[in-house]
Amino acid sequence: MRVAVIGAGPSGIYAAEHLATQYHVEVDVFDALPVPFGLVRYGVAPDHFSIRSVRDKLAQTFDSPLVRFCGNVCIGRDLMPSDLQDHYDAVVYTYGASLDRELGIRGEGHRMSIAATAFVRWYTGHPDAIDFTDYLSQATDVAVIGLGNVAVDVARILSKSATELEQTDIPQHVLDALSHSTVRRVHIVGRRGPANATFTTKELKELGEIPGVDVVLDPRDLPDDFAHASAGNKVVARNLDVMAEWSQREARADRNIEFHFYCAPRNMDLDNGVLVVETMQIDSQGRLTPTGGSEEIAADLVIRSIGYRGEGLPGVPFDEDTNVIPSVDGAVIGLENCYVAGWIRRGPSGIIGTNKKDAVASINTLFQDRNETQVSSAAQIDQLLQHRHIDVIDFEGWKRIDAREKELGGTRNRDRTTIHDRQDLIDIGLGR
Numbered sequence: 006m007r008v009a010v011i012g013a014g015p016s017g018i019y020a021a022e023h024l025a026t027q028y029h030v031e032v033d034v035f036d037a038l039p040v041p042f043g044l045v046r047y048g049v050a051p052d053h054f055s056i057r058s059v060r061d062k063l064a065q066t067f068d069s070p071l072v073r074f075c076g077n078v079c080i081g082r083d084l085m086p087s088d089l090q091d092h093y094d095a096v097v098y099t100y101g102a103s104l105d106r107e108l109g110i111r112g113e114g115h116r117m118s119i120a121a122t123a124f125v126r127w128y129t130g131h132p133d134a135i136d137f138t139d140y141l142s143q144a145t146d147v148a149v150i151g152l153g154n155v156a157v158d159v160a161r162i163l164s165k166s167a168t169e170l171e172q173t174d175i176p177q178h179v180l181d182a183l184s185h186s187t188v189r190r191v192h193i194v195g196r197r198g199p200a201n202a203t204f205t206t207k208e209l210k211e212l213g214e215i216p217g218v219d220v221v222l223d224p225r226d227l228p229d230d231f232a233h234a235s236a237g238n239k240v241v242a243r244n245l246d247v248m249a250e251w252s253q254r255e256a257r258a259d260r261n262i263e264f265h266f267y268c269a270p271r272n273m274d275l276d277n278g279v280l281v282v283e284t285m286q287i288d289s290q291g292r293l294t295p296t297g298g299s300e301e302i303a304a305d306l307v308i309r310s311i312g313y314r315g316e317g318l319p320g321v322p323f324d325e326d327t328n329v330i331p332s333v334d335g336a337v338i339g340l341e342n343c344y345v346a347g348w349i350r351r352g353p354s355g356i357i358g359t360n361k362k363d364a365v366a367s368i369n370t371l372f373q374d375r376n377e378t379q380v381s382s383a384a385q386i387d388q389l390l391q392h393r394h395i396d397v398i399d400f401e402g403w404k405r406i407d408a409r410e411k412e413l414g415g416t417r418n419r420d421r422t423t424i425h426d427r428q429d430l431i432d433i434g435l436g437r
């Protein structure tokens with residue numbers, strides 16, 4: 006039996022691991038990028054060392070002779086889903102959710118209004134990232150919209166000094182841009198209150214630990230009764246304790262991170278350095294309603310961190326309302342021998358470990374259905390890719406890139422420097 010997994014992020018690699026170790030199946034893991042690891046490389050912030058080190062564990066899956074990495078192959082362009090159906094017994098889609106969401110408000114199309122997804126791509130060295138170097142030398146106040154972990158990551162990366170970030174694998178051009186950044190204040194703007202935020206406590210706490218940066222929070226935004234507001238949710242209770250302590254601190258540093266709760270973005274007037282928000286309140290039923298008032302928040306740059314969304318592939322069912330591939334227990338509805346796991350199955354939520362459970366469950370469904378067809382060999386898919394002039398990067402290619410990144414880091418006393426240029430990655434991966 007041979008299975009294709011589409012997307013070499015955590016859910017794809019966990020799916021491949023389960024297929025190989027539990028069911029002794031041959032697996033080809035495809036990725037449009039020349040390198041594996043998906044959001045572990047291009048989502049997890051560079052200063053989150055322990056989460057990024059999950060990469061070493063994920064890499065072990067490719068030690069199995071049953072699992073191949075087929076990088077730099079874009080499904081939907083280089084190979085179509087129908088090619089996969091022809092060449093594999095089953096296909097597992099695990100390509101995540103990489104698009105951003107929009108607020109739909111006036112001024113959002115301004116050059117200085119960007120998506121957190123794009124900003125994260127830039128600071129993690131994604132080959133398709135827009136370069137934000139110029140943006141950071143034109144902004145003093147940055148408004149980050151959203152109260153999730155991505156918003157917290159973005160605020161922290163904008164606030165940390167280059168000396169702190171030097172210890173990470175952040176690309177050199179990003180480190181240089183951040184070291185020349187003129188940003189002094191980061192405003193975290195949320196339409197709901199402190200008890201409704203989706204960030205987790207460990208991530209939140211880190212904002213208060215950045216040397217030379219104060220966290221500013223209005224104590225009046227905190228609920229009167231923490232136990233009632235957290236309603237048994239331990240993460241919320243801990244978040245409130247952290248924020249209560251911050252609200253008592255006096256801001257003295259010349260750099261700060263300021264929280265603006267109950268502020269729904271209404272209009273961006275970025276030529277005048279302003280984000281206009283409508284002030285909100287929670288009514289007795291727990292519903293969010295406008296107070297009728299509005300405020301202006303200083304903002305030269307706005308970063309929308311309001312969630313990721315998935316996109317469809319030609320020939321694969323897609324739910325346009327929920328932005329996921331519709332499935333039952335991981336089996337794609339309306340397409341034989343196709344399965345789905347991770348963010349493109351359930352939407353952008355959870356931690357990396359959530360994807361393991363998710364992938365294992367989908368692969369178990371695949372095996373309950375077990376439908377072996379007469380498929381072609383690995384050599385035939387290789388021939389097809391060769392015929393289409395696709396430069397496939399295999400796991401040995403990734404090892405070459407890995408070694409070069411460590412070598413590059415060493416030239417500046419860093420453990421590793423991420424290489425961001427696609428052609429460089431391809432050339433190194435192919436040993437050219």
Ligand code: NAP
Nearest residue numbers: 151152153154155156196197203310311312313353354355
């Ligand atoms: P998220 O947790 O869903 O947060 C999205 C935020 O956007 C929410 O505060 C939401 O507010 C807000 N929002 C949505 N629509 C809005 C609108 N129209 N106007 C104003 N605000 C709006 O998503 P995320 O931060 O992108 O994170 C995605 C997933 O990755 C999460 O599971 C997260 O935990 C995970 N992640 C984890 C880490 C880590 O563990 N270190 C780091 C990064 C990401 P409402 O609640 O009011 O809708």
